[in-house]
Amino acid sequence: MSDRRFRFGVVGSPRTGAEWTTTVRRAADLGYATVLMPDGLQLPSPFPSLAMAAAVADIRVGTFVAAAPLRTPRAAAWEAHTLTVLTDGRFEFGIGTGRPDAEQQTADIGLPWGSAKERRDQVRRTLDTLQELDGDLRTPIMLAAGGPRALALAAARADIVSLAKDAMTPRAEVAQLVQELRKLAGARADDIELAMNLFAAGTRELPPWTKRATGVDPEVLEASDSLMLLRGTPEEMADELQRRRDEFGTSYITVNSTYLEDLAPVVELLHGK
Template identity: 60%
Template sequence: MSEHKFRFGVVVTPEGGRQEWAATARRVEELGYSTLLMPDGLQLLSPFPSLAVAACATTSLRVGTFVLAGPLRSPRAAAWEGHSLSVLTEGRFDFGIGTGRPQARQFAEELGRPWGTAAERLREVAESIEQLRSLDGDRHTPVLVAAGGPQALALAGRVADMATLAAPALAGRDHLVDMAARLREAAGDRADDIEIAMNLFAVGDDEIPQWTQKFIGADRATLVAHDSQTLLPGGPAEMADELLRRRDAYGVSYVSVNGSYLEQFAPVVERLAGS
């Protein structure tokens, strides 16, 4: 298994106005994170202008969608926005996309967009990536695919630069090992080129915030009982050691955390980034 170097991202959304958002982006960069990532949904500000502001406020920080809900835009529109941001950030944008969480169905309806079947939504994700590649020409905007099921893992294996393993909240180590194996099998000769990513819902030993418990449908004790890979327990040394074990087990090297853990997780970033 190829061993990519560790890098880290923060999933965060704007609060307040431009100055506050720019300060957040600068802090993310200052702490050594590789990427500022933003989710997608009508309850939030639009990710593309938000990420443009974050990129302008920093010098080397990458920005990315984590992830676009495919049904909210036509493939051509998603590609157009992604290519534009790639150009304007001079290559510091990562195009993250997936088929959308179930909650996104209401957003699609509000936008007058069809939700479609799972297969139709995945085809639109594939078409969005094809359209982006067409617009890019000689440019190469890195693409991250959120992949959970076999077909999404197969798509990521064929076309993604990065694949985030979108496992259920209670999925344990063996589940992630199996997902990564499916991804590499689908990738074939390009398996070593794909960066495997995962998102952590909680880190450390404190109880999980109520909004996070509601989002994932589980409290900390339940996550611990299932060896959930969305939880990274312990102090900085223990968390770093566990991430090394996870990289050995299934190749994950690109790790993102929620913005509420920005400062708490920074010592782990300092220990592992680039190693």
């Protein structure tokens, strides 16, 4: 389905500057294309974190993803445009309507959460403002898509679409999601890069916080054909990723920084392919 070459990203959640710079430099050394930061008040702010990352290594950086309700559209667009300028175009702006836990965080900083429609409209206003600020520049946009309305927004505005389904979503449902996205995108369907995020890779035992992160018991997740997992030897994992690219068109693979080293042999195997 896709003739795009693979690229790989690392999603970090640093607690200290030393930890973050170590992750960023190691990711760059191992051939990862991007380092990404989630958005939430429990973590360092993503925008200065990514500016720091871009300064310590020659690697692309991105938000994964910024929660629109945590900033006004003008403030979020300003932050994103600034990173595009200061990184010489190495920034990718991932933005979404916010995970459920972002509602309390939005209240904590004194901004309204809003309805689902209001939050989607806020994403649109942010992207419109960013486009105005960019002028002749072009900040790539990543949107997550799971439900029909998010899918329509992603089809219209995204350069990169992260397929956002829960851990137990069957492959057939993901394939149907991709078909719907391509239909909605029309003439620009081939211009959209499809991304898939991995919770775990390699052969290590799943951590005890698996259920909190995925909503599924580790034993159940391990016994399933979950697309959140990539298990086996480097060769087996590389074969599976090529199968997924053939089946879904996913060529941009991101992984939790806990598994940065585990996926590294696969990054080497699939480099340039």
